[in-house]
Amino acid sequence: MCRKVKTPNGIKTALVTGANRGIGKAFVNEFAHMGLDCVLVGRNESALSEVAQSLEKQYGVNTWVFIQDLAVPNAAQNVYNFCKEQGIQVDVLVNNAGMLIFSQFETLSKVEVESILNLHVHCTTMLAYLFGKEMVKREKGFIINMSSASAWMTFPGTHLYNSTKRYIRDFSRSIFYEFKRSNVGVTVVCPSGVDTNFFPLSQRLRKLGVGLGLLIKPERLVKIAIRDSFTFKKQVIPTSFDSFFISFVREVSDPTIFWLMNRLSLFELKKQKDIPPEI
Secondary structure (H helix, E strand, O other): OOOOOOOOOOOOEEEEEOOOOHHHHHHHHHHHHOOOEEEEEEOOHHHHHHHHHHHHHHHOOOEEEEEOOOOOOOHHHHHHHHHHHHOOOOOEEEEOOOOOOOOOHHHOOHHHHHHHHHHHHHHHHHHHHHHHHHHHHHOOEEEEEEOOHHHHOOOOOOHHHHHHHHHHHHHHHHHHHHHHOOOEEEEEEOOOEEOOOOOOOOHHHHHHHHHOOOEEOHHHHHHHHHHHHOOOOOEEOOOHHHHHHHHHHOOOOHHHHHHHHOOOHHHOOOOOOOOOOOO
């Protein structure tokens, strides 16, 4: 059970990416419950508008919806420009939007590779840069970056996800030191399994995972993340299972990985045909 989170003085508005479902939706619900106005960013206009209307009706907060594909160039600048045009001062930034494609690297399209890199690396970095500069100038604010326990994992098939989440972790931990001198918190959150639709599990397996402590409910996760962020914690590993998972995957040997690959149909060796290079 998480203790009630106290909102620091002067913190009034939160911006959350990927706010229409899962962890992002849980973040805006918790922020609104705390009395914070919310900026909801993502691609699904109808879903975002529905969440925003629910927040306003239930908690009486102000909301803004900005429709933006965050996996394209200049996405972060578009989000920042929207906030400036609307006169919104962002006190809490949550970089939550994420993308996972389980596939052999060479079979990915150029668009898929660029999308993951744009979303996890470029957009996360630029949003932290654009809004972080203002927070540092005001000497007040918080940035929460969602990484993953897989940031410690090197495994084929999830290569881009693992490596870009590792970037988010290392980037966040590095700027933590710089920003904290200006009373701005930077916290990176590294869960393993979360009870959302991000992973294609049946309701029965998700319920079992929660019961066994292998999955965490998004509502509990965001309470922990916000609580620890508002106390200037550098990194959050939410559960004891997450800690175990990290200690396990960081020590997996190469023979074990090859053994696992041999049992996944994704990695079956097939005769390759000559394929013209992608232009």
